Amino acid sequence: MFRTHTCGELRLSDSGKSVTLAGWVQRIRKMGGMSFIDLRDRYGITQLVVDDSVSKELNETAESLGREYVIQIKGVVVERSSKNGKIPTGEIEVRINEMKVLNQAVTPPFTIEDDTDGGEDIRAKYRYLDLRRGPLQRALALRHQVAQEARRFLSDEGFIEVETPVLMNSTPEGARDFVVPSRMNPGEFYALPQSPQTFKQLLMVAGYDRYFQIVKCFRDEDLRADRQPEFTQIDCEMSFVEREDILTTFEGMAKSLFKNVLGREFSEQFPRMSYSDAMNFYGSDKSDIRFGMKLAEITSMVKGHEFSLFDTANYVGGIAVSGGAEYTRKQIDELTEWVKRPQIGAKGLLYIRLGADGAKSSFDKYFTQEEIKAIAEKCGAVNGDLVLIMAGEKRDKTQEALGTLRIEMGNRLGLRKKDEFAPLWVYDFPLLEWDDETQRFYAKHHPFTSPKPEDLDKFFSNKKEDLEQVFANAYDFVLNGTEIGGGSIRIYDSKVQQRMFEVLGFSEEDAQRKFGFIINAFKFGAPPHGGIAFGFDRFCSLFGGQESIRDYIAFPKNNSGRDVMLDTPGKIDEAQMNELFIKSTWVPPVK
């Protein structure tokens, strides 16, 4: 061992001890015949002192040091005269007797500090240096802790972690697969799993009863910010359960993570909300319930006032921005522009200002003061508030736009506090989605999601309106406005499964071709089962109070799916392609 202690370990009670430390040089300061060196490792920082008068050799070595040099020192722990209350080792320093440079370092391209001077690109290229910084070290340590705690909890609950294959088959009706040419099976390809969905259902058929896996999944999608081509899920499945069992079990897991990782106790049951309430009150099935500012529907109140915007709308709703009456016309115009951006796509924004001088709105000429006040009241506004109103043809789209505005206002008013955690179950999603273009229903979750037991009659009805009223036995786990888990009770009755394929417009051959494999397995005695999968990267970033998941992944890829540190993907040899019986058809554009 190159050390007797780590750089985060020594305390006042160690005074007088002879110790050996090793680590990286964080900082060097000179002061009147003394050199002070901050020595850093994963565990902390310890101040070292070189007294110029000790030895020429030691002095020379100390003189030679640069930032990020790796050194080993021997010395004696002494009490500091000027203590540093900010770090756990701040009461002591180590007086050096011997110093050895284990490795030199060229000057890093950015400072290795919590607040670094490096831009995103340079830090991505030198990820191994960025990973030395405190925030990333803490992020990855947190990730480890969450994984350990999740595994401990699930294991204690009788779940078995089973590894499922990475080299598997293509997923029908899913996102785009990454594929792997097989050398031993020429002309054929493996696919990387988008999720172990099939395998976990097979494990239930196989009687494993409670399965989980913290597992890498892959989707070859065009990457939006903060999406990764490979990502990690906590994937779970249980047999002989109903929805309530799943919610109880995984609420237990979440509570245990909150408690044992973050030290937060949730004694009450997590709030639960139906999909339709989530849309009506938050304009989002990923409701952020850390703050109020709920959507209020005012459609019926505003009709028949000869204001065509309202009269032609199928949905009109508003939110009350607390203290917003002070918003200037310019600020409201800016918000209007904000909601008109294509990402939101609203046609405009109306408002009511409840100021000291009464109610003032952008539609004053169609309504009386009392009517306007009543609308504002309906939206939950009190004196001093601003009511923001949207109207639209499509109920869900308008609610979503208003929900997005609500989140933006929440951000602007500082209501979305990072250190506050508001978990939420959302359930009773519609089972099916009608697509006007193809004139057919699609499964909102996947074709193995069970309808709610009480909706089975409607599910077997031939009326479109009935089918649109069928709810799925599915549920999402939402934290602070982000969906981090989702799952469902699966269909295990073959008649219901057949009906599902029929509703989705698959012929029997279609179904057999696409899902024959699992339909077959289900013939041998499938238990009632259901499950859930959590987005682990996102889970960790929320636990760490961060928006971006990048810091919670050791070696993330950029938006083009490249690892800029490795400069990957890259070319491969012709010979290797020949062995795999493939050929690249890419012709680089002539520049």
Add this chain to the structure above:
Amino acid sequence: MFRTHTCGELRLSDSGKSVTLAGWVQRIRKMGGMSFIDLRDRYGITQLVVDDSVSKELNETAESLGREYVIQIKGVVVERSSKNGKIPTGEIEVRINEMKVLNQAVTPPFTIEDDTDGGEDIRAKYRYLDLRRGPLQRALALRHQVAQEARRFLSDEGFIEVETPVLMNSTPEGARDFVVPSRMNPGEFYALPQSPQTFKQLLMVAGYDRYFQIVKCFRDEDLRADRQPEFTQIDCEMSFVEREDILTTFEGMAKSLFKNVLGREFSEQFPRMSYSDAMNFYGSDKSDIRFGMKLAEITSMVKGHEFSLFDTANYVGGIAVSGGAEYTRKQIDELTEWVKRPQIGAKGLLYIRLGADGAKSSFDKYFTQEEIKAIAEKCGAVNGDLVLIMAGEKRDKTQEALGTLRIEMGNRLGLRKKDEFAPLWVYDFPLLEWDDETQRFYAKHHPFTSPKPEDLDKFFSNKKEDLEQVFANAYDFVLNGTEIGGGSIRIYDSKVQQRMFEVLGFSEEDAQRKFGFIINAFKFGAPPHGGIAFGFDRFCSLFGGQESIRDYIAFPKNNSGRDVMLDTPGKIDEAQMNELFIKSTWVPPVK
């Protein structure tokens, strides 16, 4: 929940309780107006009783049942009249009041019993049914337990589990990579990791100090029996350590696994052996030390007796087979044929039989009785033993052949007991291997493996003999004759690394092209570090006392890399290939 208890839970003390159980029908027996049903789940088997006189409906349902039907029953726990001491629930049975068939099952193609009647192929195809059998359920539960325990141990020791990318870059000088065409980066490919070696060394450069990961790795090799294209490693790396620290830490892990998973305590330090002792005494660097029968070298004793076989050999060695004097000529001939098979490639086998009638050997005419007895004695033989002797031109090849024979004799004599565990550290491997054909040295481990500190002078010498005498700071963990872990202290001094590349015959450009990425990272202050990786699948199978790893992998592939259950790999659409800018060049042979 579909049940109040599992099928492994009820005991005599539960008598009188009303319970609900759910599971699979294992077996049905009829006896005088009663039906006895064995109900199975992951947790055990509970006997159910249907009394014909209870209700017509219940009777009819019971009549309809078949093997592997999934049922739910309500009933009362009663004491059994004829108890079954073999199962934990054997003192009770459940008298059924209500029964519901949750799912029917077509007759499985083989019996779901510990000893099934299904052949390997049919069980592979219906893996989800094979996985219902006790031995596989126990194997996967053991695997889960080993993983949990390893994670707990390492976590407690300050290791952080860090996930490294699956989509990474091609490994220079490794085995063949699986590759993944990138859609977003046309003409370019990712490679799947053969091991996270580069990443874990980068994590040490990044200051993570103690890293581990239980991680899938991939090698596109022609599969020998019991090799899988994807396999799992416990991959570990530590900073500021020397060999002794690694051995101590991971011996600790192994001991904790032995204790907490298998209930075996190892109070003593694990045996340690140099590579050269392993070869000299066991003819294998994966010595099985569960039994003796050590190799003894007799080269000098047998020279100069005008027996050309001995006189031309550079190595002559023997093993003493206890009680083998009874072996007939025919048996010895059969052994001789056995060692002549191409897998072993020995030219022949000599013997000495130490029977009641004195020593009798296959080279009696060149030696006196006393000389033959002395040779036998040197090999450790006593009266009643058989000495088997091999002679060869190449020392190591001959030792290996004799070592293989030793293992075979160990098997035949029942000395390799599955429930006996003999861990062993092997170290001091040669650093370099000379290849006559290409007239250059190759790294026996990999080019980042450090020479032993005391061999550095020789390492910088220009004499081939000196370089052949340099030992690597590497170590293997061996269990019962199988290598299940291996690692090394890495080079962290750039001068030593440069010398390594020089010795391996790389020009500076070569080195930069192949390893530039990590050489570069090392310039920013690399700590001394080293690590180890364990073959997790193998580890689990040895813990389970099994030779084959297949039962310890939920969904293994066959020797052609196919998952016969999924029928994967398979064809993909032309459209998908076009998107990926690849084309298949495979032309199926005309039949």
